Amino acid sequence: xxxxxxxxxxxxxxxxxxxxxxxxxxxxxxxxxxxxxxxxxxxxxxxxxxxxxxxxxxxxxxxxxxxxxxxxxxxxxxxxxxxxxxxxxxxxxxxxxxxxxxxxxxxxxxxxxxxxxxxxxxxxxxxxxxxxxxxxxxxxxxxxxxxxxxxxxxxxxxxxxxxxxxxxxxxxxxxxxxxxxxxxxxxxxxxxxxxxxxxxxxxxxxxxxxxxxxxxxxxxxxxxxxxxxxxxxxxxxxxxxxxxxxxxxxxxxxxxxxxxxxxxxxxxxxxxxxxxxxxxxxxxxxxxxxxxxxxxxxxxxxxxxxxxxxxxxxxx
Numbered sequence: 001x002x003x004x005x006x007x008x009x010x011x012x013x014x015x016x017x018x019x020x021x022x023x024x025x026x027x028x029x030x031x032x033x034x035x036x037x038x039x040x041x042x043x044x045x046x047x048x049x050x051x052x053x054x055x056x057x058x059x060x061x062x063x064x065x066x067x068x069x070x071x072x073x074x075x076x077x078x079x080x081x082x083x084x085x086x087x088x089x090x091x092x093x094x095x096x097x098x099x100x101x102x103x104x105x106x107x108x109x110x111x112x113x114x115x116x117x118x119x120x121x122x123x124x125x126x127x128x129x130x131x132x133x134x135x136x137x138x139x140x141x142x143x144x145x146x147x148x149x150x151x152x153x154x155x156x157x158x159x160x161x162x163x164x165x166x167x168x169x170x171x172x173x174x175x176x177x178x179x180x181x182x183x184x185x186x187x188x189x190x191x192x193x194x195x196x197x198x199x200x201x202x203x204x205x206x207x208x209x210x211x212x213x214x215x216x217x218x219x220x221x222x223x224x225x226x227x228x229x230x231x232x233x234x235x236x237x238x239x240x241x242x243x244x245x246x247x248x249x250x251x252x253x254x255x256x257x258x259x260x261x262x263x264x265x266x267x268x269x270x271x272x273x274x275x276x277x278x279x280x281x282x283x284x285x286x287x288x289x290x291x292x293x294x295x296x297x298x299x300x301x302x303x304x305x306x307x308x309x310x311x312x313x314x315x316x
Contacts, residue, residue, distance in 0.1 A: 034174050035125065037117030037133075042163075045069070045106040051098050059116040061091045061137045063181065065159045069106035070248050071099065075146045078199035082108075083248045085151025089185065091141045102246050109162060111178060113137075122182055125175070131182045140185065149188070158184060200245045207232065208246035211239055212254060219259050222282045225251065260296035263289075267305045274301045 027050060030042040064071070066082040073080040073088050081102070082088055115133040122131045140147040149155060158181050165173045211232065215223060225236045228251075232239065243251050259281040266277045278289035293301050 032170070032174055034111075034178050035118065035122075037114040037119075038178060039112045040174055040178065041110045041112070043106065043108050043110060045071075045099075045101050046104060047101065048104050049098055049100045057114065057116065058091070059134070059137075060112065060114050061089060061141060063111040063113070063185070064088045064090070065109045065155070067107045067109070067159070067163060069101060069108075070103045071101055071106045071108065072205075072246075073146060073148065074098065074100075075199075077145070078201050079205050079246075080146060080148050080199060081245060081248065082148065083151070085156060087149045087155050089140045089147040091137065091145050102248075109159060111181065122179060126179055129179050129183050131179075131186045133182070136182065136186055140188075154184065198245065200242070204238075204242040205246055207234060207238065208242040211243060211251075212247070212258075215255055216258055216262075219262055219281050220279075223255070256292055256296055260293050263293060263301070264297060264304060267301055274305075277301070 026045075026047040028042075028044045032040045034040050064073075064082065064087065066084055066086050068084055071082045073082060073090055075090065080088065113133055115137055118133045119125070120132060120134070122129045122133070158177065162174070162177055211228060214228070214231065225239065228234075228239050229236050240251055243249075243254055247254055249257075263277050263281050266272055266280070267274070270277075272280075274290075275286050278284075278286050281289070283289035283292070290300055293299075293304070297304060
């Protein structure tokens with residue numbers, strides 16, 4: 001599958017802009033200037049990928065937090081993937097950076113820090129916040145160019161309230177939370193904290209995407225791992241590892257979600273019977289189909305047809 005399909009291009013706002021959104025509803029970005037050289041963005045992405053045009057500088061780095069969905073972090077050493085609760089610190093190395101969203105669903109926050117424009121030390125804003133942005137960049141991004149920490153309570157504590165802060169106090173609240181975030185990152189012990197050093201190659205990424213596409217076009221069949229290994233000339237371990245790394249779920253989970261979301265579309269848009277829809281997705285037992293649909297969608301096929309809920313189209 002061409003990873004550039006459904007690409008949207010975002011030109012990040014300058015310091016005078018406060019808000020950016022796609023008119024087609026596929027992506028929305030709310031941009032806030034917090035301090036000189038420090039900005040924060042809320043990102044709600046419902047697309048496969050976006051290209052961000054940015055000023056390229058060795059002084060700029062981005063701190064991302066994933067609230068929902070999944071996001072790919074592309075570095076010079078390979079691909080890392082962020083899931084709910086994960087945090088990354090990355091130094092962009094390309095002027096036109098493509099961000100991929102394997103599940104076509106991502107909600108999160110990005111803090112952009114320009115060490116050249118920001119104060120040398122953040123203690124000028126709060127006396128005890130003895131944090132030097134340039135030193136923080138060198139500490140976290142030295143060598144690999146990326147730092148990733150998996151979900152942990154201390155990270156959740158910093159970001160949780162940022163997603164629901166009242167508008168009337170937003171400006172001051174963002175300043176407090178950004179300083180808290182910088183202080184937290186400055187205190188991380190790189191030797192003892194659990195870091196995500198699992199990196200995936202381009203070949204692994206492409207394999208996962210091609211397997212997902214193949215499964216999507218053969219939903220009426222019961223595809224086995226053995227069939228996939230024969231078709232793609234890859235080992236079962238390679239396929240399972242690539243799928244889990246890119247999509248954050250096992251092969252069986254990818255198959256089920258694809259089938260249930262396709263079934264949901266047919267329930268919503270056609271007059272096919274539930275039995276016919278089950279058969280089109282490889283289920284000869286309507287009870288098993290109903291059970292799988294409920295576990296995935298939260299309602300039974302009959303309930304969904306009566307009152308469809310909004311779903312994300314993913315993994316196609």
